Amino acid sequence: MRVAAPARRPIGGIDVNVDSVDRAVRLLRHARRILVFTGAGISTESGIPDFRGPNGVWRTRDPARYTLQRYVAESAVRRERWLDRLESPMDRVEPNAGHLAAARLQACGRAPVVVTQNIDGLHQRAGSRDVIELHGTSLEVVCLDCARRLPVGVVLDRVREGDEDPHCELCGGLLKTATISFGQNLIAEDLERAMAEAEDSDVCLAVGSTLSVWPAAGVPVRTVHGGGRLVVVNDGETELDGMADVIVPGRVGAMLPPLVDAVIAGSEAEPAGHG
Structure with a gap:
């Protein structure tokens, strides 16, 4: 018996597995509280190079x-x-579509806090209000x-x-x-608050990060260990792929906006925490 290949559709010029996108939308749409966790990959499309790509x-x-x-x-x-x-x-540089999408998700009340490893301030310039900058500014x-x-x-x-x-x-x-330089401790209050937010969230949306830098990578891990889910959006493999419930591969600027728009549209029709 021949098994049908997974359905695919182009998103942002990328041929994407529809199933992974749809599963990500369902998880995020039904989440009570989403934590957005970002890395250098969300800013590369603004012209800021990443570190490990x-x-x-x-x-x-x-x-x-x-x-x-x-x-x-x-x-x-x-x-x-x-x-x-x-x-x-x-x-x-200016915020790109990925930063703007994260700000929209926060503005609609689904993701009250953004935790970022980035030092560029682009989340705030995109309109995000509560941003924990783990690696400073x-x-x-x-x-x-x-x-x-x-x-x-x-x-x-x-x-x-x-x-x-x-x-x-x-x-x-x-x-x-x-x-925060190599050999320098993270600000304890920032890390503690990020971990508390991770524990209180039922989905961590990890965006543009290889999830390989510690202790920052412990934030999405804390969500999973607390019984939550992990959705990864990244152009390449991450060190926590084995822990992820859904992986949406591709450039953040192409993948995150339609994902967020679908979550917001569904949330307006159905209260969070149901389904």
């Missing part, structure tokens, strides 16, 4: 040079990082001694004017973008 940053750079310890110890490393930040496309600068925070533009102006290794004007301490 085929063209990722770590393909050409040594992560060992990006530790907090080397930043503190070596002025040459600090000068490199400030030059990198000055030349970064982060201040010139590149839009602010912090003094490593007195904890004073500044808009990044203020410090970048100093770098443009020739201050290649800027220090705090109040205490003389080292200034650093308010991001």
Whole structure:
């Protein structure tokens, strides 16, 4: 007996398994509370390179040079990082369809919180209001001694004017973008809140992440261990594929908007938590 191949349809120019999309929609539509968890893959279509993909940053750079310890110890490393930040496309890019879709899902009340590993602020610019930035933000600068925070533009102006290794004007301490570097602990309060949100959600929608960076990857794991479901939308395999209930492969900007639109349309016709 010949088994029929799974039905497929084009979405965003990609030939997609209809069954996986439909199952994802059903899980999300019937969820009481959805947690959106995002990684670098949601921002690549805005022009920000990811880290671990085929063209990722770590393909050409040594992560060992990006530790907090080397930043503190070596002025040459600090000068490199400030030059990198000055030349970064982060201040010139715009949110894409994936960020806007996540914001729509939050606005309709289905996903009150977005947890992101990204440091680009694009979720907020897309309209998301409650965003937990596990790896910090590149839009602010912090003094490593007195904890004073500044808009990044203020410090970048100093770098443009020739201050290649800027220090705090109040205490003389080292200034650093308010991001989490290798060898630096996550902000405990942010991680604890993300884990609490994961535990309180019955579906984690993991978007644009290889789910390989810990402890951040523990967020979707917490949802599953709490009895919830995991839906993955990613252009490539993830380390938690074996834990996922549904995997929707493809570019986030192509796959997430129609998925969210279908969830919202169904939610308007049927209360959450039923079916």
